[in-house]
Amino acid sequence: MTAFPELDALLGDLVTSLRGLLGNDLAGFYLVGSFAVGDADCSSDCDFLAALRRPLSPDQEAALRELHAEIPTRPGHWTRNLEGSYAPLDDLRTLERLDQPWLYVDRGWRKMQWSGHCNRLEQRWTLRECGVTLSGPQPATFAAEVPEALLQQAMARQLPTLLDDLATWTDIDQVAWGQRYAVESLCRMFRTFSDGRVHSKASSLTWAMQTFGPRWTPLLRQVQADRTRPWNPDEPPPAGSADLTRAFAREVLARLSPDF
Template structure:
């Protein structure tokens, strides 16, 4: 438990945007009234917690509850979120995204229990908040960006969300989030990132039709590679800037265009450029290989250190026993997707 002097208290003005605060106030107030003794706390995670949020950012919230809501208890919450969508003259009314997370399930990530009581999900279930991904862990009641209704989704049941909430979460109401979420080890964060990278590729990076989605995928993979490297979650802007300097320069133009296009710009609603779509798919293949190569390199280093501690002779760094200097990043794929450079 954090020391009392370090406790994060509820923020009077949780964000720099008065209109967003005017949306968050009824969200927290109404949810608290509806939940009664079932309410534990309400928090912001995502960009408004880790940094670099702007006028066009999603506002990611987590409402922590003692026990999960049953489908029969859901109608007043659906009505509340629909009403928030009708707040007049407020652009933030449809930019909320978040979940109602049962405290026991939120404390640490686990695959058990997988399904809510009486809500068994079959093998054909596809997660509506994760592009149809199969069931893996407990699904919270989730509000997608722009949506009016809550659905079951594992979107926020992740190590990334837990890390953001525990380490950077903004308190809207309730106790310090460090009292609710166990520490997330860096290796657990990295393992989830590698899983997410592979899953998104399996789902074929859809949707991709609009420019906004194409740059989203570039930004997401840059951010994931950044997390793999530093073992913590930083902002999207930080991930893009890091990637532009750390990855093969062949991707600099693609990453630069992703940095320049913001969600609120008119160009974001235009059809994605076919060349950038092809380059994005090639970049994702490169990113996955980069991540796999990094994992192999780190495993080899760990093995060498373990052998050294045990008194076993080290591998010859000039031989085949381990990675040498300059071997961390794999050869880049060409942006046009025609394979590696020769």
């Protein structure tokens, strides 16, 4: 399933557990995120989506909450790096149900929440176009198609507020991980704006080096070299890199204009 035997064993156990808890209501189980679009490595989280034939009952929800509270207590790396949602098929069949909250577990968390985190255009596109099927039918048989133009329009709306949005939960001047994430996100989102497809962060950094020119190569190489470093709130970014990141963001926004 993946390049990581430990993760394969965990995913196999998770699918088996879900079949026991949900029975025939489990329509399918899929990998999305970096394990679907490519370039997943040991620093990645493992994004999943479980498709359901009907909305969760209270007993099923309680059982899933208990399961995902227990998984991070197990030994191993990947037990603390699963992230995903439980989505009814009726929601997945139409884009009219975008942003509808699904039962969701965040990376490393033991407490699940109801969230639209996995129910956005990028995740829907990834599921249909390159989701990895571990159980159930191929996603293209039930998941609504996401037109390229819709993805491009979404990126045009989201890019201008990206740094402000990141500032609500991380500080690119103080936290190296946040600075790297900002650059990776700018590259990935602008690439989607350019071609209407979802790509990995790693490949988007390489693409940006070819697209934006030599002025930005040192910044992009810095992020490329450090991208697998883990979250550490006490690790500051390299000197000057936060200001360079803001300047790069201005360059990206300038290229959103049709007159560029």
